[in-house]
Amino acid sequence: MIAATVSCFVSDVALYHYDPTFDISTHSQSQLSTNKHTRRHTLPQHHPSMASSATTLTLCLPPSPYYCHKPTTTLSPFLFSQSQSQSHSLPAFSRTLLHPTITPRAYVTGPASDPIFGDLYPKLDGSGPEKDKPRPRGVISKELLWTLLMKHKLRLGVSVATLLACTTCTLSMPIFSGRFFEVLIGVRPESLWRLLTKIGVLYALEPLLTVIFVINMNIVWEKVMSTLRAQIFGRILIQKVEFFDKYKVGELTGLLTSDLGSLKDIVSENVSRDRGFRALSEVIGTIFILFALSPQLAPILGVLMLAVSVSIAVYKRSTLPVFKAHGLAQATISDCVTETFSAIRTVRSFGGEKRQMFTFANQVLSFQSSGIKLGTFKSVNESLTRTAVYISLLALYCLGGSKVKAGQLSVGHMASFVGYTFTLTFAVQGLVNTLGDLRGTFAAVERINSVLSGIQIDDALAKGLERELKQKAGDDENYKLFFSINYAEKNQSNYLQYMSALKTSSNLFSLPWSGDVCLEDVYFSYPLRPDVEILRGLNLRLKCGTVTALVGPSGAGKSTIVQLLARFYEPARGCITVAGEDVRTFDKSEWARVVSIVNQEPVLFSVSVGENIAYGLPDDDVSKDDVIKAAKAANAHDFILSLPQGYDTLVGERGGLLSGGQRQRIAIARALLKNAPILILDEATSALDAVSERLVQDALNHLMKGRTTLVIAHRLSTVQNAHQIAMVSDGKVAELGTHFELLAKKGQYASLVGTQRLAFE
Numbered sequence: 001m002i003a004a005t006v007s008c009f010v011s012d013v014a015l016y017h018y019d020p021t022f023d024i025s026t027h028s029q030s031q032l033s034t035n036k037h038t039r040r041h042t043l044p045q046h047h048p049s050m051a052s053s054a055t056t057l058t059l060c061l062p063p064s065p066y067y068c069h070k071p072t073t074t075l076s077p078f079l080f081s082q083s084q085s086q087s088h089s090l091p092a093f094s095r096t097l098l099h100p101t102i103t104p105r106a107y108v109t110g111p112a113s114d115p116i117f118g119d120l121y122p123k124l125d126g127s128g129p130e131k132d133k134p135r136p137r138g139v140i141s142k143e144l145l146w147t148l149l150m151k152h153k154l155r156l157g158v159s160v161a162t163l164l165a166c167t168t169c170t171l172s173m174p175i176f177s178g179r180f181f182e183v184l185i186g187v188r189p190e191s192l193w194r195l196l197t198k199i200g201v202l203y204a205l206e207p208l209l210t211v212i213f214v215i216n217m218n219i220v221w222e223k224v225m226s227t228l229r230a231q232i233f234g235r236i237l238i239q240k241v242e243f244f245d246k247y248k249v250g251e252l253t254g255l256l257t258s259d260l261g262s263l264k265d266i267v268s269e270n271v272s273r274d275r276g277f278r279a280l281s282e283v284i285g286t287i288f289i290l291f292a293l294s295p296q297l298a299p300i301l302g303v304l305m306l307a308v309s310v311s312i313a314v315y316k317r318s319t320l321p322v323f324k325a326h327g328l329a330q331a332t333i334s335d336c337v338t339e340t341f342s343a344i345r346t347v348r349s350f351g352g353e354k355r356q357m358f359t360f361a362n363q364v365l366s367f368q369s370s371g372i373k374l375g376t377f378k379s380v381n382e383s384l385t386r387t388a389v390y391i392s393l394l395a396l397y398c399l400g401g402s403k404v405k406a407g408q409l410s411v412g413h414m415a416s417f418v419g420y421t422f423t424l425t426f427a428v429q430g431l432v433n434t435l436g437d438l439r440g441t442f443a444a445v446e447r448i449n450s451v452l453s454g455i456q457i458d459d460a461l462a463k464g465l466e467r468e469l470k471q472k473a474g475d476d477e478n479y480k481l482f483f484s485i486n487y488a489e490k491n492q493s494n495y496l497q498y499m500s501a502l503k504t505s506s507n508l509f510s511l512p513w514s515g516d517v518c519l520e521d522v523y524f525s526y527p528l529r530p531d532v533e534i535l536r537g538l539n540l541r542l543k544c545g546t547v548t549a550l551v552g553p554s555g556a557g558k559s560t561i562v563q564l565l566a567r568f569y570e571p572a573r574g575c576i577t578v579a580g581e582d583v584r585t586f587d588k589s590e591w592a593r594v595v596s597i598v599n600q601e602p603v604l605f606s607v608s609v610g611e612n613i614a615y616g617l618p619d620d621d622v623s624k625d626d627v628i629k630a631a632k633a634a635n636a637h638d639f640i641l642s643l644p645q646g647y648d649t650l651v652g653e654r655g656g657l658l659s660g661g662q663r664q665r666i667a668i669a670r671a672l673l674k675n676a677p678i679l680i681l682d683e684a685t686s687a688l689d690a691v692s693e694r695l696v697q698d699a700l701n702h703l704m705k706g707r708t709t710l711v712i713a714h715r716l717s718t719v720q721n722a723h724q725i726a727m728v729s730d731g732k733v734a735e736l737g738t739h740f741e742l743l744a745k746k747g748q749y750a751s752l753v754g755t756q757r758l759a760f761e
């Protein structure tokens, strides 16, 4: 009779503890939805040492020993032009592009002698001696996490307090259950209603405290994760271009989604009652209570329960690959669907429906078989959990029952033991799952750190960006995400060190308007192929305000010259100067403002036409009038007006809703708005038909006016009017002159023209 009553009561406790969907299924599904990294284990493991000295992350800029200190630093403010008519500003811009902040820009003035050059020269591009280089450090470190968590001390304090309180409630329940039975059978002189009131309070408090704990922990962790995500995005953004040559976009996306997702889940998926801290505190608490209730029974029962629960939990985790395989099969189906429907025109034109059906059916069948396997494992797992409980209960009934009969253990304590059997079983299994998750999280963090702890940060970009962000962070919440606490104090010295290393200069923006751009004895190999020298002592002067055309055989290095001029890479030897100043003395975000590039395939962002044009001045308050003016000059205004929402029409992914010629004219309008003194046209018209080419060429002629322009074109007809033509061959300029001079030379250019004569007709 007692046993039956106990069982009834216990089933209530069990219900409370037992979640039939339990860990693996729910957990692994949610993991799978984000953990696509199971399909991409190819990331190279750099810097396994993963030094973790970072106490702040910010943009995680390494101290920069490459720059020599100069004592005098004068910051000369440069005001962004405000729009004349604020009321005409495009509304959407204010959200994304417009920050009417007056942003001071700075150049360093000081004595003319320059310690950056001479022996220290190569250090500008970070190629100084190995010992001088900053130690690689992990992006995500214990110290950083601690620092970020400590920003939310109050919430953390509330979380810890409520965790302890709700665990206490949970662990008190079996004791009160025991007392309840003792009152029922009359061995405890306590009022039943008083006891029930206490139990009622306990039942009311526990869920309330749980909610407070979970909400607070979630808020803290979401905030920490937002900062981390922003920091890692920022850290990727400031890597040198070769970093992006090395890693695929998918791999980098994986760091920010699945890998960081795994770090996020370790808390958000583990704050529920049967996992993580809660499970840990329940396991510890239960063991203590068991010992307090019966020091003789506790060791045997405790060890047995722990052993059974741990081994079953470990077995269940070992079935995780089945759950993952099912998730992967699902992902493959969705890939197939996406690919089929996004390429529906290609499928139609090749009559590929049957083939797609076959592929899809194949995937559906493998999804089906993994689903059946999964179902079997789920049911086995579920019954194993029950088996764990039953084994523990049976052991308890045998051992505890004989002690009760012998009068060595009270019925109340026996009933409490039953409750703790459930608590311990589920808490242990939850804990094992959390530990398993932790393993995955450590692997994810290591992956992030191994990719990002290399010294591939582009200092010349990062420090300038850091300075600008710091200024903006005062006004805009969004930018604050990129800074962790104590940012200013900890990085001020790096910043000043960098700033003081800049060469004496007047405003960079004015230099290319008046001086030539020169490539002087430039040697270059791509970092990923250091053995292949692409440029070998190349010399080229782009005269101020004139057009220089680059021609040469495919693979000669024409686009490489463009990449160097844009400072995506730095020369291995030699230098690029503007009005006699080495360009490496300017930070790259400043340099980006003086160079405009229009490519064969211009990339537009998936925002409106107007916003794409305004991207020419991403930091400025761009008025709609300015945008329209640029669009008119680029022959784009008329077609933009014919679009459904005019300047507010969305251009689709990478500008896919526009034609090639329309995209190109928007890119030219963007460059016109940017108004950079140096212009690079890399095969800008080669992908267009005759009509579009004419429209674009007109726009380009307008754009080129007065700018130092470098043109690359395969069609010689587009280069023959250049002021000078440089024939690039074997990594050098082999011939230089006007079209007619080079023809008269009867050299490589003349023979190139000969083979492509049709291009003139």
Ligand SMILES: Nc1ncnc2c1ncn2[C@@H]1O[C@H](COP(=O)(O)OP(=O)(O)OP(=O)(O)O)[C@@H](O)[C@H]1O
Pocket (backbone or CB within 6 Å): 245, 526, 527, 528, 529, 534, 552, 553, 554, 555, 556, 557, 558, 559, 560, 561
């Ligand atoms: N990111 C890169 N990493 C390694 N090697 C590269 C990279 N980009 C280009 N190369 C190599 O550099 C060489 C020069 O390429 P580049 O694109 O400058 O030639 P190009 O003269 O512009 O050719 P084309 O006229 O065909 O566009 C080629 O052999 C190419 O394979």
